[in-house]
Amino acid sequence: MLIKVAVGLILRDEQVFIALRHASQHQGGLWEFPGGKCEASEAADVALARELQEECGIQVEACEHFDTIAHDYGDKQVELIFFKVTDFTGEPSGSEGQEIRWVSITELADYDFPEANVPIVKALMSDC
Numbered sequence: 001m002l003i004k005v006a007v008g009l010i011l012r013d014e015q016v017f018i019a020l021r022h023a024s025q026h027q028g029g030l031w032e033f034p035g036g037k038c039e040a041s042e043a044a045d046v047a048l049a050r051e052l053q054e055e056c057g058i059q060v061e062a063c064e065h066f067d068t069i070a071h072d073y074g075d076k077q078v079e080l081i082f083f084k085v086t087d088f089t090g091e092p093s094g095s096e097g098q099e100i101r102w103v104s105i106t107e108l109a110d111y112d113f114p115e116a117n118v119p120i121v122k123a124l125m126s127d128c
């Protein structure tokens, strides 16, 4: 079954907000852009706003679709719908106790992300 996931590229001042996936999670121990699974018949942008409120405590005011990547991890098949979060209110935090960091886009290469994120990280880096 293909799992639809909404993911936010939270951008501010040439930096992007990342979080460390908990060791017990799928793809645990790797860095991620916050987000989570879309509920049945939930639109991806609605799921994005819900997940970023839950995981980071922010309210998405504006976002734009960036790219959609389908990836087969073997144990899970995911479709990641990436959005650039261009406006938000609140200060992003790790509401679920996850380690968080603001990193400059040029530094993203120093962080290990799940395999599906590789083209996204490359695209972000070549954008700037």
Ligand SMILES: Nc1nc2c([nH]c(=O)n2[C@H]2C[C@H](O)[C@@H](COP(=O)(O)OP(=O)(O)OP(=O)(O)O)O2)c(=O)[nH]1
Pocket: 005, 006, 007, 025, 026, 027, 031, 032, 033, 034, 035, 036, 037, 051, 076, 078, 080, 114, 115, 116, 117
């Ligand atoms: N959030 C997020 N998930 C990612 C990224 N890259 C990537 O391969 N994934 C995968 C890992 C998971 O299999 C899936 C997202 O699941 P999730 O654990 O964030 O979902 P969720 O927030 O709804 O959490 P849960 O309560 O179901 O564990 O997508 C990413 O950058 N961000």
Ligand SMILES: [Mg+2]
Pocket: 034, 035, 036, 037, 051, 055
């Ligand atoms: Mg999540």
